[in-house]
Amino acid sequence: MKKQTMFNGNHLEKANFRALIESEGTARIEERMKLLDVFLSTEAHITLDELVGLARARGLRVTPEFVKQCMNRMVDLGFAQKKQFHDQPVRYEHRHLGKHHDHLICTKCGKILEFADEEIERLQRKVAARYGFYMLQHRMDIYGLCSECTAKRRPLMPLAMAKPGETVVVREIGGGRAGRARLAAMGLRPGEVVEVITNSGRGRLILGHGYSRLALGRGAANKTMVSLADKSRGG
Template sequence: MRVLHNREKEELKRILTQNGYGREEELISVLDAFLDVEAHLTVSEMTEHLRAKGLEYEPEFVQSALDLFCRYGLAQTKSFDGDECRYEHHHLGHHHDHLICTRCRKVEEFVDPDIEALQIRMAREKGFLPLQHRMEIYGLCSECAKDRGETVPLSEAEPGECVIVRGHVGGAEFQRRLTDMGLNPGVEIEVLNRNGGPLVVACRGSRMALGRGMSEKIQVTPVHGGGKRRRLRKRRR
């Protein structure tokens, strides 16, 4: 990898010289620090990473440097589930996909030749000419999954997650309300949204909104493997 990084720095030097860019040494130092970390960084995170290495650059310069790297194919931008734009390495001939934790926002890369081959085969079967693709799998990383118990309040389920109702911590009247809504033990529901307002779920083909107090009393367990609707996003462009 060090040989690859050195080659990419030499390529940037050549590009900067050919196109008459200023601050060449500083741009090279930013690229060197960028290649030194295997992570998906925001501009602010990259600025802090540089500061930790004793390099004080204004955020505007860091962003312009990262955008320059993207322009010449040394980096690329990613925005996961509407998050702030992040920058990652773009090594020629190296493709990977992503696992994104919806709780801590950690991003992990993975490569699977079988998945790549399947995507190509499916495109060919449909007579489709693939130009590029990306796969993003959303869920909980191993650390966040470990911290969460097997049975949790429905209010803690993640958007896109399918869960099974196991019980509740309310009384008889609360049980009657759940029965009227069809939320009986054993029923599978999907969490659609929990952004600030009511918790919106899908149950038996219908959508319903649950107040926070109600969702905190309903006990659920996850449908392992993603349930009927896996939180899997794949985009071909």
């Protein structure tokens, strides 16, 4: 996201918010404006506790009750939206008019990733229309493991260490450009799945790849990093 447009966007949001709360005759307007500023300064999906912490770190002397009441008002006025993922605490995120995104939530480390995909949006409208359903809103939350957590769960090892019968995913190919080209010529590229047929600890390895069997030298097998494939996903 471009810094400049973010700034201008926030600038407008602030003026807009001030006008609305002033028209309501709300008390403690300057504190609310400062809290909005704190909230807009983070792109995180933030919990109430985290927001209170952040506000206090910026020198705002606020109680959790005030912050909660203030956030609920921001939600009502269309500046924030509440999200609750699974059994996690309620989180707040920005609500930018006309913009929509969906979420990927890592159940291991709690990371929340945002994505926007026009194809998914289009398909959802299509499904709703098929049922004669007028869609007002939707949530698309995908739960699972983020790439870092998946990598931690499946440590890399040299292909030369894989045991016969193991199915592995090629992750990295060493040996420079020439090494990669040689393996690519055999069809071995990162992401490819191979089954170790023979690996006696010395000499060549015999690998099953698709419908063919490949012989790979030990040197190349030492430079090829793999991780065990998840067989429950079919490879």
